Amino acid sequence: ESMSLVINVLYVYTVFKFIRTFMGKRSVKWYMELLSYIAFYCVIAIVMIFFNRVGINMISSLISFYLLTLLYKGNIKNRLMAVITIYMTISCTEALTAALGGYMRFDNFYGKNEYSLIAAAFFGRILCFIIVLVYENYKHMRQGVDIPISNWLALILIPIGTFYIAISVLYVANNKPQLVGTSVFVLLVINTITFFLEDDLNNC
Numbered sequence: 001e002s003m004s005l006v007i008n009v010l011y012v013y014t015v016f017k018f019i020r021t022f023m024g025k026r027s028v029k030w031y032m033e034l035l036s037y038i039a040f041y042c043v044i045a046i047v048m049i050f051f052n053r054v055g056i057n058m059i060s061s062l063i064s065f066y067l068l069t070l071l072y073k074g075n076i077k078n079r080l081m082a083v084i085t086i087y088m089t090i091s092c093t094e095a096l097t098a099a100l101g102g103y104m105r106f107d108n109f110y111g112k113n114e115y116s117l118i119a120a121a122f123f124g125r126i127l128c129f130i131i132v133l134v135y136e137n138y139k140h141m142r143q144g145v146d147i148p149i150s151n152w153l154a155l156i157l158i159p160i161g162t163f164y165i166a167i168s169v170l171y172v173a174n175n176k177p178q179l180v181g182t183s184v185f186v187l188l189v190i191n192t193i194t195f196f197l198e199d200d201l202n203n204c
Contacts (some may be wrong), residue, residue, distance in 0.1 A: 003164070003184065004048060005045055005048075006184050006185045006188070007118070007121055007122055007125055007184065007188075007190075008041060008044055008045065008048075008128060009041070009044075009188050009192070010125045010126070010184065010188045010191065011125055011128075011191070012037055012040060012041045012044075012045070013129075013188075013192050014125065014128050014129045014132050015040070015065070015068070016035075016037055016087065016131055017088050017129075017132045017133070017136060018082075018132045018135070019065070019068050019069055019071075019072065019082060019086065019135045021132070021135060021139055022081075022082040022086070023069055023072035023073070023074050023079075023082055024072060024073060024076075025072065025073050026071050026072050026073070027071065027072055027073045028071050037068070038069055039153050040064050040068060041065075043060060044060070044061075044064070044191070045126060047060045049076065050055065053095065053187065061087060062083060062087060062118075064085060064139045065081075065083040065101065065181075065196075066079060066083050068172075069082050069083065072076055086121070089128065089131060089132075090128055093124055093127050093131065093186075095127040096124075096127070097120055097121070097123055097124030097127065099121070117166050119166075122166055122167070122184070123163060124164060125160060126159045126160070126162065126163045129159050129191075130132075130155065130156060130159050131158075133155040133159075133195070134155065137151065137152065137155065154194075155195075158191060158195075159191065162187045162190075164190055165183075165187060166183070166187055167183050169183045171182070174202050
């Protein structure tokens with residue numbers, strides 16, 4: 001559960017990127033947006049720890065996504081489309097991850113089911129993050145923004161490199177959960193800061 005809480009940092013940032021790309025400009029102050037996503041993280045953490053049922057996860061996700069869309073300008077049609085698109089994208093990514101997890105045989109690689117699940121979950125979050133970044137660039141291109149090749153390479157190579165480093169740490173230090181958790185958290189923070197700064201530069 002502790003590793004899932006760490007990985008959910010990337011999940012929250014992915015949802016943030018997805019909703020902001022879909023909805024556009026926010027209608028609240030930046031600190032209200034930040035506090036809202038922190039609250040969202042707390043909600044999914046509580047649901048995961050104390051409930052962790054498919055139905056409860058689905059309902060809490062849909063309600064949370066819709067409440068987060070209220071932070072941005074738009075009508076109810078756009079908000080519902082954003083919620084459905086985000087939920088379907090994440091659900092399809094998780095289903096694909098589950099299928100690929102069995103195909104890649106993480107169990108054989110790590111020898112521990114716990115770390116196999118972590119690797120599969122992290123792969124799913126990275127894959128969803130890449131999809132959101134590609135969608136964001138595609139939307140910018142439709143708006144007439146020129147996206148350099150270096151940007152496309154970065155949005156693919158940085159997350160994939162992060163996943164490679166993370167599974168390597170899991171393999172080398174699979175008997176040191178604190179080291180694994182800290183390493184994965186640092187990698188996620190680096191990814192978040194990198195793409196956040198890139199957004200700021202693009203908006204300048």
